[in-house]
Amino acid sequence: MTSTRFGVGVIGTGMAAKPHALALKSLEDRVTVRGVYSRTEEKRAAFCAEYGFAEAESIDALADDPEVKAVIVITPPNQRTELVERFATAGKHILMEKPVERTSEAARAIVQTCETAGVELGIVFQHRFRQASQVLAKLVASGDLGAIGLARANVPWWRDQSYYDEPGRGTYARDGGGVLISQAIHTLDLMLSIAGPVSDVQAVAGTTPFHRMEAEDFVAGGMRFESGAMGSVMATVAAFPGEAESITLDCEKGSAHLRSGTLTVQWRDGRAETFGESAGGTGGGADPMAFPFDWHRDLILDFADAVEAGRAPSVTGREALKVHDLIDALVTSSREGRAITIRNGD
Numbered sequence: 001m002t003s004t005r006f007g008v009g010v011i012g013t014g015m016a017a018k019p020h021a022l023a024l025k026s027l028e029d030r031v032t033v034r035g036v037y038s039r040t041e042e043k044r045a046a047f048c049a050e051y052g053f054a055e056a057e058s059i060d061a062l063a064d065d066p067e068v069k070a071v072i073v074i075t076p077p078n079q080r081t082e083l084v085e086r087f088a089t090a091g092k093h094i095l096m097e098k099p100v101e102r103t104s105e106a107a108r109a110i111v112q113t114c115e116t117a118g119v120e121l122g123i124v125f126q127h128r129f130r131q132a133s134q135v136l137a138k139l140v141a142s143g144d145l146g147a148i149g150l151a152r153a154n155v156p157w158w159r160d161q162s163y164y165d166e167p168g169r170g171t172y173a174r175d176g177g178g179v180l181i182s183q184a185i186h187t188l189d190l191m192l193s194i195a196g197p198v199s200d201v202q203a204v205a206g207t208t209p210f211h212r213m214e215a216e217d218f219v220a221g222g223m224r225f226e227s228g229a230m231g232s233v234m235a236t237v238a239a240f241p242g243e244a245e246s247i248t249l250d251c252e253k254g255s256a257h258l259r260s261g262t263l264t265v266q267w268r269d270g271r272a273e274t275f276g277e278s279a280g281g282t283g284g285g286a287d288p289m290a291f292p293f294d295w296h297r298d299l300i301l302d303f304a305d306a307v308e309a310g311r312a313p314s315v316t317g318r319e320a321l322k323v324h325d326l327i328d329a330l331v332t333s334s335r336e337g338r339a340i341t342i343r344n345g346d
Contacts, residue, residue, distance in 0.1 A: 005032040006304040009062035009092075011083060012074030013038040013047040016097055019126075020072060021051045023297035031304055034068045035061060059083070063090040070095060070120075070307060072300070077102045078174045084110050088117035095122040095303045098185055100317055102176025104324040111317040121317035122303045125189045126295035128315060129302070132263035132276030136249070136256055137194050139265070146252025151195045151223070151231035155184040158242030161211055170213035178207070178215030180327045184235035187245045189315075189323040191231075195249060197344045198231070198326055200224040205334035208238040221330050226344070233330070 008031055010020065024033055035056030038044035048055045056062050062071060063086055070093035073083055080101050087094055094114060100107035100123060114121035127133055139145050157179070168174030175182055192198070203221025211217045217238050223231035244260035254267040263275040299315070306313040322344065329340040 007034045007067040007069050009068045009071040010036040017074045019293040019296045022293040088119050093120040093307045097124045107324050122313035123315050123320040125315045126299050127186045127190045129295040129298040130261050135275040148229045150250040152248040153191045153233045155187050155235035155245040156239035156243045157237045158240045159237040164213040179237045197226045198223045199226045201329045202339040203330040203333040210238045
């Protein structure tokens, strides 16, 4: 790690910007915020006043600042393509909120833009940075748990109708879909990063009577992994009052249950172990931002270290395409009423 402070710009001051701001404040000895831009001047000023950041008058001001090494993009997904093209062309590395874009095709175009420009593209999948998640990843990668036979992902979250009353939320035009691409994407990405790619899915998706929205608020499906393991997924924002998301892996030598920030391993020889601790909030209830900022802090630090070391960050844009393909397959399976084979090539 270098002692030089890493200069960043921030684009977007909406709901998802809070954990980024708190993380950046905690990293002030390592990262410096050169400027924050939002199209709404009043919101931008209030955000900067609250967190003590400098305002940026324009996108170009950040793109042309030689001290800005990277930008953190926290806008809705329908505002990504032009921003990525501008900053990539300017040689700025990009750390971007999920999803990459609204469709897999648009997401691939963004990844290609960054690769062509020679800049790193990192995606904010902060659940990978929970201590318990990292312990589980190591247990699987090392072979300590043995081969995975069954993987189960469960996201029983809740959003009140007022959440979807915001213009554009839960629409294909702004968000690219509903519960899968906006909420469950974190759990699905974490599952894929640990259990490996999915080869086939069959699913049902729809909107419950609890919400007035264009896209789905419920999906359930079966999965077959390339490893031969079987799996299931259930994701919803219609489960009042909302519970923590979980991933359960049933393996040869034991079963691992990751619930929010706590991992419980039941070994087949009778041992039981617990790792991590309760996250104190997961964002699964009425307050979407009720979770710690520590995971964002560690992710931002990893990205800054990666850029300065000349390596790829832990979660790259190309890696994120895997979860986009899985989401597409689940939605397509429900719409067409058949099993879908996922092509996991680039």
